[in-house]
Amino acid sequence: MEQILKQQEELLKFGEELLKESSKKMREAAGPDAWAQAYDVWMGFYKAVDWSERWIQCLLGFHVLTLMLALLTRKSESAQMAIFFPCMCLAFGAQRINALARENWKAFSTQDYFDDKGFFISVMMSGPLLCILIVVLVNFLLLMTSVMVTVKRAELKQKYGERRKQDKAAAAVGSGGSAGEAKGAATLATGNDTKKEK
Structure with missing residues (x-):
């Protein structure tokens, strides 16, 4: 055991x-100026994009609407799945969407935003979609936790009910009755509890 602990300690070190x-x-x-560089990159990106283009506004609106839908339907597993899978497919297909948009950008845009590395599509499409997917996954975890708590409560109630029946049967035996009477009392208690539950 000590050898395993030493190995674990060495591995941690x-x-x-x-x-x-x-x-x-x-x-x-x-x-040393990493934050300043990051700020310059983001401000350059912000200034390079024409935010008045209709398709960019629609894309941003789509993200806001999808996030609101994910938050409003947080208690419905089927609605969350209906949001999760299309968002996942869009994020997964971002590279192909970028290639398609790079070839046909003149049809819907005033300038070519779509480079080979996919920076624009990552920032404008994949990033927000991944944030929405994280929200949905966290919600799934919360829903699963809630179901687990409900199941555990039901299990504890069932165990409590069984223990109560056993205590009643033991009390019948302890009051001087025979083993057959105790068994009959346990059966009677079970039958009464079943009738009460109905």
Whole structure:
């Protein structure tokens, strides 16, 4: 047992060192002005996009509507599934959608936003869809937890009922009755409890 604990401790130390080393390398790669660089990139993106284009407004509206729908139907598993799978398919097919849009951008846009790397489609379509998918998945976990609590409560009620019946049967035996009378009392108690439940 001690050997396993030592191995686990060594593994944890190795993981901690690896994490420290990788975070140090990431900080060095980003440089001291990483936040300023990120801000510049996002502001450049914001200024490069023509937010008055109808299709961009429709895309943003679609994301807002889908998120609202996901939140409003949070208690319905079937509605959540109906939201989850199309969003997942759209996020999964973002690369193909980007390629199609890159070929046909003149039909719906004033400028070509669709590069080979897919930065625009990732920010404008995949990112919001992934956020919506996370909301739906968290909701699924909450629904599952609620069902598990309900099942556990029902199980505890059933165990309590069985224990009560056994106590009644034991009380009948303890009051001087024979084993046959105790069995009859237990059967009678079970029959009465069944009638009460109906």
